[in-house]
Amino acid sequence: MQEIKKDMYLIDKAELLQVIMEKKNALWRLCQICCSFPKAENHYEVTYSFANGYDFANYRLIVEKDEDVPSISRVYKSAIYYENEMHELWGLNVENIKVDLHDKLYRIDVETPFIEKEDK
């Protein structure tokens, strides 16, 4: 585990929706969701970034390889693209995306290119 930056908070899955709702109600804007799979750690890291004016906050979820994450697309519509991307490129299962494109966002030929086969 690497050091965590000052505006980065680790949360677990149970807290996620609560955090999201708080942010939504306080009119924070969803900046991005970033999925990564550091080989050394051998798990997914999903980072949700929010901003409100010049305030900035990141929430990180650690997800094991075969775990699912809940979708936030019903709270933040723009999450649809990020979540579909996570599934298409990383093979991370997101439950119940508002518009599930079933790996047809980019329509690539290779399967989950960011994860090597043996990692899966």
Add this chain to the structure above:
Amino acid sequence: MTERIIIAVLYVLLAPFVIGLLDGFDRKISARMQGRRGPSVLQPFFDLKKLFEKEFLTANKAQLFMIRSYLVFIVLSGVLFFGGFDILLVVFSLSTAAMFLILASTSTHSPYSAQGTHRELVQIMSCEPMELLVAVGFYLAIGTFNVNEIIKTSISPIAYLPGFFVGFVFILTIKFRKSPFDIATSHHAHQEVIKGVTSEMVGKEYGMVTLAEWYENAILLGIVGLFFLNSNPVSIVAAIIAILVVWFLEILIDNTSARVKWQLMLKLAWGVTIVAAGMNLLLLEIIRG
């Protein structure tokens, strides 16, 4: 009569050359207005010839025959006009021709042709009242629909018909497919309906449509000239000057305006028609008692 036949034949033979050349100058002048050098003035002819040399692809074979019919009808209308016949019938016959163009375009089931077609229809609807009113204006001013008799008048019709003239020049912008009204098939490719009605027309089909447009523009410019003609031969010079001025004005408008939406076009075209031509009409009626 022979005179009229000769003029009609000259129209059929020369109109493409004259309008093609005007078009060439149009492109040159437009380019210069945009700070560019632009193509050769003969470019429209190169383009046309090329279109007829291209391989013929089609999505629907019915299209070609409709386009041919369109061309023939336009030429027929031109012959009627330059042959000095009834101007109202010329307008009617032009709209029949337009119908063939529309049918040609929709025969292909293409989204862009379809959108273009509907806009073309709106354009026709925007212009047609004014075209009919021009015929009415001539009748009121001179007492006949007959082109051959209109040119024999002693005073140029423009003296009675300034409002009609303004209205007509306004819709010419639509007819010439110039900005701000190049809504259905502009000569600029970069628009939401691509090339609209002509999107699906390949090679010679597109060539024929271009040719037909030239023939049609000749008629329209002819009508502009008709406003200035009278029994005095000097008026021919006035008519030619008027045509050139109107033509330059259209280029200028083309280069200084954005493409508006069809709703605004319809509103403006009908508004101008009612105000300019309607007032003129009312005045003429009052004078006639």
Add this chain to the structure above:
Amino acid sequence: MGQFLPFTKQVLKNLFSEPATTQYPFVPKEYPERTRGHVDINKDQCILCGMCMRSCPPGAIKVDRAGKTWTINRFDCIQCGYCVEKCPKKCLSITAGYQEPGPEKFTYSVEVPYEPPKPAAKPQA
């Protein structure tokens, strides 16, 4: 003119003044000195170390130590100049003049006169 056709002035000014268009290709273009056109090699200084080959992002350079050639595929080069940065002998340069378009993608190869150091040095490495 106000709201209606305010662009007229500009347009008419353009119409009656010289267009901005260059005369290229009839008159050749003059490039500023920093222009990154194509990569050139001063073959006499090259030591065939292969640094440029390894650093080139698209892999446009091939250095053949045995055949003593330095080859570049200019249809593959992205003119980034990283090879120039990296070359230990500073024998590469990026200069004006671009690769002419053509119907084939060909490579450009130079024979490098470099003689590798005597094998005596080898045991050390």
Add this chain to the structure above:
Amino acid sequence: MSTIHKSPWLLHYDGSSCNGCDIEVLACTTPVYDVERFGVINTGNPMHADIFLITGGINSQNEAVVKQIYEQMPQPKVVIAVGTCACTGGIFKECYNIKGGADTVIPVDIYVPGCAARPESIIDGVVKGVALFKEKAAALKASENAN
């Protein structure tokens, strides 16, 4: 005499370029470079185009699109690959979703290298492409007569 070489209308399609080459293609139509000097019109419609200018490499999604557009262009036609990406895939050729240059799906007649390809390069490319029309038009005529 055919006049196709005097009136080459072009169609530009962005395969998967970074935009750099696209804006240079577009810049060619603007006052400083003004390719309309050569009769070029930038049409957006394959049905009317003579020259297919393709920028960027081929990926899984645009493969079919490029093929379709190419087929909708009537003969004689010329394909010009503009930019290093369209020539070879360029810096992106190792990406998982890049299949290579434009020639992986359609025959390319002229390659215009450069990242981004300069407007001068593009003009040269177009001029060279236009020169091919004479032969192509003759070939088309011959094949039509043969039928």
Add this chain to the structure above:
Amino acid sequence: MEMLVTALICLPFLWAILPAVIHNSKCRAFFVYLGCGIVIALSVFTAVKWYLAGGQATDFDLPYREAFDHVILVGDIFLMCLITYLSFKYKKGVISLLAIVQTVLVAALELFGPKVQEAPALHFDWLTFVMILIIGVVGSLIGIYAVGYMHGYHIHHHKELTDRRSFFLAMIFVFFGAMFGLVFSQSLIWLYFFWEITSVTSFLLIGYTRTEEAINNSFKALWMNLLGGCGIAAAIAVGVLLYQNVNLYDMIKIAILSKYMGVPNTLCLLPIACLAFAALTKSAQFPFSGWLLGAMVAPTPSSALLHSATMVKAGVYLLIRISVAMADNYVGNMVALVGGFTFLAASCLAISVSDGKKVLAYSTISNLGLIVACTGCGYEETIWAAVFLVIFHAVSKSMLFQCVGAIENTTGSRDVEDMQGLISLFPKLAVVLMIGIAGMFLAPFGMLISKWAALKAFIDTSSVYVSTLMVLFICFGSATTMFYWTKWMSKILGASGKEKSRDLTKKNEYISMFFHAFMMVALILGFPWLSSHVLKPMSNEMFGTDVQVISYQNIIIMIVLLVGVFVIPAINYVLTKNTKAKQVITYMGGANCGDNFNFVSSTGDPKEMHISNFYMEDIMGEKKLFTPAIMVSTVIIIVYMIIVIGGAF
């Protein structure tokens, strides 16, 4: 002659009993065919006989005139009772008031009023000649069509409805009889009787299906038409009380004389104004257009009947009849303005609807508007145009309705949007539809010739503002008309991705449609002849002059264009048939899935492409235009009626 005419009027009434009592469908069909055949034969024979006899206008009486007078009185009262009964039954009792007032008025005048001048009851002239041909031929063909259509309607498509075909077919014959009677009648009282029959019959036909919508619409039709009936009753009252005269032709003469003698008394115009008002309701002009639109709920044959050969034509007939009395006066101005306005407004409205029958309905209203406007102008040219329009309209509208009906039975939809690519799916239906549509607006078909003449005449109309407005109405209306027809045509000729399916159209439906198509073409080809041999004597008879409305030169142009429209595409078709063309798929910006009908959608799956026409609901929609149109036209009518009535007293 008397006998023939009597037969023409009475036979359909009597024949109506046959289908009403026969319930075996084959047998009934036979009698309907036979009846229609007889009506065609009889009307053509009568017309031709009169034509060969020199075409002189003649007055005559029926045998047993007295008896007929009584029958009519009893009939009036019977109709009143029927209306009262039905309106109370459906809880619309107010409507019966209209019927009671007018019938009581007419009956009272007849029984207790001053004695009126004796005059022959019937009249036969060129206008009658045209009308009986239209009613006889077009009407009967609709009858023939109806047999097959109603069979399909009940047996295949609307099993839920009670089968009342006997009643339906009987009503059709009643309609014929009433229409014949109407166009022959010289006495206003007779005219009034036949007028009421058409109102009631159409009411019954519209309510045929007995659904709630049908019943509502039928009552709407009823009250509007009854309002018109009131107009005639008022005309009768004025005639009886002021002039002791109920003869239509005398009324017209009085009105004309008042103009020529410079009598300033607008009293003479009052009966004409009342009649004109009545005719406006029947010809479905704004603000009375609602009933004709509502009539669409009825099975197609009745729509065809109401829209083309009968019903609305009754109104138009009356207007043409009295048009000479409307030239250059307030009544004429009113009629012209209402007509012109209707022409424009209805054609705008037609743009915004996609239901095929509704488009046809609006186009009928619009076309009637043009005819009405022509009659209001009252010049030779306009009458010439009006009669032409009546003829062309009857044929092409009847054909269009039948065709749309057949399409609905075959494809299950009459929506214009669903007719995409009809030409490749059902070429026969498509061709009929195309001919019908072309007939409605295209140069040089009939409609256009008439428009030409009408425009010319309107320019020459003496009233400055009427003339200006009319010219504008026509110019704008022509543009909107072109819009909605062309977009329909473009649907039919488009490409279709559907599979071909079986054409369910019955043979007798085709017989009728093809016959119409044939008539259409014959009319176009024969129009110069028609102009010189029918319309010229007619205008001579009405105006005492025979001006050549359309110049010889223009006739030639028309014929050239006509030949053009048929021959040029034909030649081009032949020329292009063998053109070598490489087939490509249509351009969809590269999203095409391989055929012309599907594209790769945003979810990555193929999706069917739909292309639909423009309807401009924001600009021309019913919601937007209908109410204002009614208000404008109501204002026009009220203002003019006040001027006329006010001037009279």
Add this chain to the structure above:
Amino acid sequence: MGKRSIVPYGPQHPVLPEPIHLDLVLEDEKVLAAIPSIGFIHRGLESLTSKKDFNEMVYVAERICGICSFMHGMGYCMAVEDIMNVEVPRRADYLRTIWAEMSRLHSHLLWLGLLADGFGFESLFMHSWRLRENILDMFEASTGGRVIFSVNTIGGVLKDMPNDMLKEFVKKLDDMEKEIRETTSIFLNDYTVKSRLVGVGILTGEDAIRRGAVGPMMRASGINVDMRKNGYAAYNDIDFDVITSNNCDSYARCEVRIGEIFQSIDIIRQCVAKIPDTEINTKVTGMPNGESIIRVEQPRGEAFYHVRANGTKFLDRFRVRTPTFANIPALTQTLQGCQYGDVPLLVLTIDPCISCTER
């Protein structure tokens, strides 16, 4: 289906210089629904981290997009510098700021041209692009490239602009400013142009936030956020106000961008006046290890560079979230209920950059 049309829009479409696709559901020309799809330009360049070392990645980052190429390079370098705790020489910061603002200038002029082309004002398009050529000439003179500069490196910049050159640029910009002012006044005043922009594509401030809009798109909805105020590069030394507008329509977006054109010229002037004479890069040694998120204000709005390194020369993750990606949900909102003719215009008002969106 009745009166509805369902038609594809794009991917190849002449008003879209880059391919995107929309499924449009239309009634007449009114857009009832517009569903975008992307991926026609998806290359997968983020995955190149496993094939190119972190130095080479600078050149990849530049080629995320050819319009704000410079800012991508800069953003990436800043992120790596942050991880490696490299102090960039001050002159390099100023040079980066100047190039960045010149990029904004050229990008906004380019956008104005495309917008003009989008509403069919060809001569205005030509005129805007002619003005833009002057900026490209400056780029070529200073970096050797018209479009892609290759001047960023981890630790600073590779090429210096001598002070004479900077003065000359400022002089050129002074000359251009007048011309630009004339041209932009057409966008703001012409009747036909206004008929296309005013009231079209409304996006309220709240919607902008809910949908995550960024950049001029957001500022035109009255929200005052500009990443430059975070003070990266030399911006903490510069005096400027964030430009916003409260109209929330296409006209407002045009207004904001036009305002930023003059703002950029002003920032360049300030930079040239204040630029210190120091080195332009520092030598960087070692491998990055750690994580950093850098946000940069690009012409199109806030861009996100999320770099995660693991102590080798190959990065674990390089994530770019470009402004267009963030603006697409806002675009779908503005497309609802617009006219077909407005579609290209509204697509343009987010100033789309598909190549960076899809990477």
